[in-house]
Amino acid sequence: VQTYASLLRVLIRNKSFAEAVKIRTLMVKSCQIEEDARFVLIVLREMNCGDIRFSIDLRCYNMLLMSLARFMMIDDMKSVYREMLKDNVSPNIYTFNTMINAFCKLGNVREAEVYLSMILQAGLKPDEHTFTSFILGHCRRKDVDSATKVFITMPQRGCQRNVVSYNNLMHGLCEAGRVDEAERLILQMKDDNCSPNVRSYTILIDALCGLGRRLEALSLFKEMKKEGCEPNVHTYTVLIDGTCKDGMLDEAK
C-alpha cells in the first residue's frame, strides 16, 4: 500500500493521470488490514485538496467506502460520504448499497433505511443488492419476520431475488431454529431462477448438524455433489464439526 502511494505521487507529478487512476484503484483495493485503509484514506484526502491536486471521482469514492466497510469503519464511511457530497460528487446506487450493507451488517436497519430513502430522493431505484442487504440486516437483529417481508416484496418491487437473498434468509431462519422453512426455500429457489450454491448448502448442513440431524445433513451433502456443487473448506468444517461432536468419526472421513 505504501509503495502504491509513492508511485502514485510520482505519476501525478509527471501528469500521467491515466496510469495514476489505475494505481489508485490497486492501492484502494489492496488494503489488507484496517491500518492500510486508514493510510489510504489519508493519502486520498490530501491528494484531493493538495496543490498537486488529484481529485477523487465517484468510482474511487465507492471503492474507498468498500474498503472501509471491509473493516467496519463505519464512522469513517459516514465522513467520506459527507465529503463526497461536499465535493459535488453524486452518490450512485453502488454508493448507497455499500452504506446500506455496512449498516445492515451491524444490524442497524434504522440507519440503513435513511439511505434507502435517499436512494428514492435521488431518483434511483433500489435493486436486488439493496433489498438483500435489508434481509441480512433484519436477520442480524433476529427479526426473521421482517426479513421475510422484504423477501416477499422484492418481486413486487421489480427485483429478481438472487442466491444471496435466499442464503441470507435461509441463514436467518436456521439461526431461529426454523430449519424446515429454510429447507423449503432451497427447493423454492430452483423455481425462481436461482440455483443454490456452496453457501446455500453449507448453511443448511450446518443447521442440521447443530440440531443433531446428522443423517439429513449427510444426505444433503451427497445431494449437493450430485447437483455438481463442489463442497469447500467451510462445508467440510461444519460437517466434520457436526458429525464428530457425537462420535460419528467414520462418517466424518
Add this chain to the structure above:
RNA sequence: GCUACAACA
C-alpha cells in the same frame, strides 16, 4: 462495468 451471504476459533 466499482457493491452483498456461510463454519470453527
